[in-house]
Amino acid sequence: QVQLVESGGGLVQPGGSLRLSCVASGTIFNLNNMGWYRQAPGKQRELVARITSAGNTNYADSVKGRFTISRDNAKNTVYLQMNSLKPEDTAVYYCKKTQAVRDYWGLGTQVTVSS
Numbered sequence: 758q759v760q761l762v763e764s765g766g767g768l769v770q771p772g773g774s775l776r777l778s779c780v781a782s783g784t785i786f787n788l789n790n791m792g793w794y795r796q797a798p799g800k801q802r803e804l805v806a807r808i809t810s811a812g813n814t815n816y817a818d819s820v821k822g823r824f825t826i827s828r829d830n831a832k833n834t835v836y837l838q839m840n841s842l843k844p845e846d847t848a849v850y851y852c853k854k855t856q857a858v859r860d861y862w863g864l865g866t867q868v869t870v871s872s
Contacts, residue, residue: 758784759861761852766866769842777837779852779863788828790855793837795848842870
């Protein structure tokens with residue numbers, strides 16, 4: 758009953774920036790326990806960033822200092838600001854929400870970092 762829709766992906770040059778958005782709809786209790794994951798071709802899906810109910814954040818070492826996760830409760834939206842992008846950041850980025858012991862996923866948005 759939770760729907761997540763990502764947007765904001767695209768093609769960007771190395772060193773550039775993108776801002777991803779994840780809009781949650783349906784039966785939403787809150788925006789607690791949300792995160793961003795990514796999956797590159799031939800690789801496992803990995804956690805990129807997450808934000809807890811208390812607003813604490815956690816990042817993968819590979820993106821620490823470059824990416825920032827945030828949320829706007831009034832808009833039911835979680836953001837991922839990505840700066841200083843590198844080619845290895847190329848992947849499909851997915852938004853995930855855990856609610857009532859269930860995981861909900863968006864369909865993903867493609868991020869390509871290339872010259």
